[in-house]
Amino acid sequence: MSWLHSVVLLPFLYALMIPFLYRYASRIHTGWFVLPLPLIIFIVLGSWLQGISEGETMLYTLSWIPAYGINLSFYVDGLSLVFGFLISGIGALVVLYSIFYLSKTRELLHNFYVYMLLFMGAMLGVVFSDNLIGFYLFWELTSISSFLLIAFWYQRKKSRNGAQKAMLITVSGGFSMLVGIIMLHSMAGTYSIRGIISQAGELQDHSLFVPAMIFVLIGSFAKSAQFPFHIWLPDAMEAPTPISAYLHSATMVKAGIYAIARFTPFFGGTGEWFWIITSVGLITLFWGAVNAMKQTDLKALLAFSTISQLGLIMSLLGIGSLALAVQEEAEAALYTTAILAAVFHLVNHSTFKGCLFMVIGIIDHETGTRDTRKLGGLMSLMPISFTLTLIGSLSMAGVPPFNGFLSKELFFTSSLSLEEAGVFSAGGAGLLIPAVAWVASVFTFVYSMILIFHTFRGKYRPRRLEKKPKEAPLGMLISPAVLAAFVIGIFFAPNVLAHYVLEPMVASVLPGNAGDFSIHIEAWHGFNTELFMTIGVISLGSLLFMTWNKWKGIFSLFPQVYTLNNAYASGIFKAEQRAYSFTNLYMSGLTRDYIQYILGILILLTGGMLFFSDNISFQQIDISTVEVYEILLAAGLVAGALTVMLASKRLTAIIAVGAVGYLVALFFVIFRAPDLALTQLVVETVSVALYLLCLRFLPEFRFRETARRVQIPNLIISLGVGVLITCFTLAAQGNKLFPSVSVYFEDSYELAGSRNMVNAILADFRGFDTLLEIMVLCIAGLGVYSLISLRMREKGDDGEN
């Protein structure tokens, strides 16, 4: 155990205590008890900042299943520390916010905080884990706790649907991640991420390299809501707003980003990695921005905006991975800027998006709606919220003096740098990538303006609102205000952040290039292309926003049927339908069908084996002579059996069965088995008597199978079984591999004192068989007795169903 282990495991332990605190300290809002925990974690992490920024790392291991190389090893470097700060810092703010957001009397607070602490611990585990199995464990725990949190208001159908969708998509992605992890393990021979990274470059030609990469990427994309797995995120907005702010903007959706950044030193520098991440990121960036514009629900708008911004970070990570592929230092530094932009925007996005979600929650809380068509004119009524929204939105749009501006400028710089790229024919995409990025930024600007103006400006329509709007309580405003302060603070002092946080982060994403790397971010960097691009974004964006009412009809031109959501829903629906009708197809409930399947497969498998195996031959060794009377008796057996089959009266059939039984006894006589003959005679007599007894109660054969449709498959299967058994008997007959052990039974008189060998075997050599056979008879007798005499009439409707 170490401090690091306590940091990760403390939330889990604390979660155990929450229900008691809720129960026995019910006068105080449970959130107050939770609040210290993320603060403590934040402070503990803060105490490591100095060391980490000087390039130190920490690794602590706790044995879990050492025999398989599975341990809880936690590793801290720049990348994981920053994520740790985001998780604990925004976690603390969200807890504070939720204290004022969630009612003490109406909500199940203990559930809420238990799930949330579970999530917090899981997320810390994801970012600090060095062992991939531990990483996967925490990864799935985040999925589960997110599922629980989305469906926090489980009585609402939409919440349940959103939770189910998020669960299905992220857990499928998680499985893909697990497959990737197993492939990585079999490639590198270790579960340690650092161990795997240390083999980077050696394994690039391994046949599992690309498959492992693709599985890891699918897992990360599903978690980080990248196209086309983004569809779960807008539906996850049914969660309480503190959760949307925490999980679905600042932390969980960045787990995929974290995974990709973490694996960049291993997979990065290959063409596949660069192309997949960059293109998926750009598509997501564009698609999210387009969709965000048409939303009327503020949270849905923010959800698509989150998707779009995550796409931006993703594409930057893709561009940055080129730094590992190029040789020249100047060129590598250019791509390193992309990684810097990615991690910088990651931090910025967490601040402004968390702030925006909280403000939207305030609006929802104070007016009763989040619909932009109902809201408007709230500026003078909620001035503080308005200011906070303004700060967050303008930062999101990339306008100075907010931190979004800086990271957007860096984004343009890196996308422009691709034009000169010499590897993986990335230069071919030259102008396309900056162009897409630029258009997406314009859209981003438009929806940011929609967010501000449609909510706070325009006409105030009090009748459409459920409540009379007023400014939120102070406690609710603290958290978004703190985040907004960061938004502005980072703009004015970016280099403090850059030195302590971003440099070690970039160093852990690109380990080789970090030696003499220092970052200097400037808000003003002269008149260059990036600045003109931003001016273009602002002017075109403003123009588009002014004319919004004229062209917003364009969205209705897109057919609503062909959306990814519909594809997902109908996919699920069709899968269910198909599975249902397929099961109905073969599960007929009719015993005959099942016996046909069983025997059909038996014939195919065993018969096929007999037919295709060369080792089986038909030989006639040690064959005994055939007498005429034996042939006659055999014919009698066959005739008896046929009579049973063809008899139209049950009495005939029963007598024929008796005849067959007695003929079998006769065969036992011929083949020197006196005990068998005796038993068979007695048993057959009793059996026939039983059949005849049943005759009294069972009806005459009433059904003749006349339909060919039924008869022909029956005939084929039964003939097949007969032929198979015959072939098998013949094949086995000629292939005796070793002599029988039965010569030893000839000592039965000396050993067991019996001259009858069969009886000696039954009672002495193999007495256990007999014991159990007696038991079978007893059970059958008891069964018969209970069937006849115990009649449980069903009482009411509670019979077995």
Next chain:
Amino acid sequence: METVMAFVIGIFFSIGTYLILTKSLLRIILGTSIIGHGALLLLLTMGGLKQGEAPLLGMGAAAYADPLPQALILTAIVINFGTTAFFLVLAYRAYQEFKSDDMKKLRGTEHE
């Protein structure tokens, strides 16, 4: 003789299978009886036929028939009998309760 027996056993299994695949309850039980007989003969045949005398030591014979398959068959006969008896009573009770011996009708109403 083993070859002849192989064909007889095959025919028994064919007929038994055919009976099991019909929809009358009693025929199904008759089918299991026929298959049971086929199995007994199969066991005996695989042990080798007519090689030596009956396995009784007092006879002073030079060679004896293999006693092991016989012991196995004896066990099988008894178990076969037990199950047949149980099946018959089960069929009787099923007919009494459901007034049908048609397997198609006996598959239940809860069929989904």
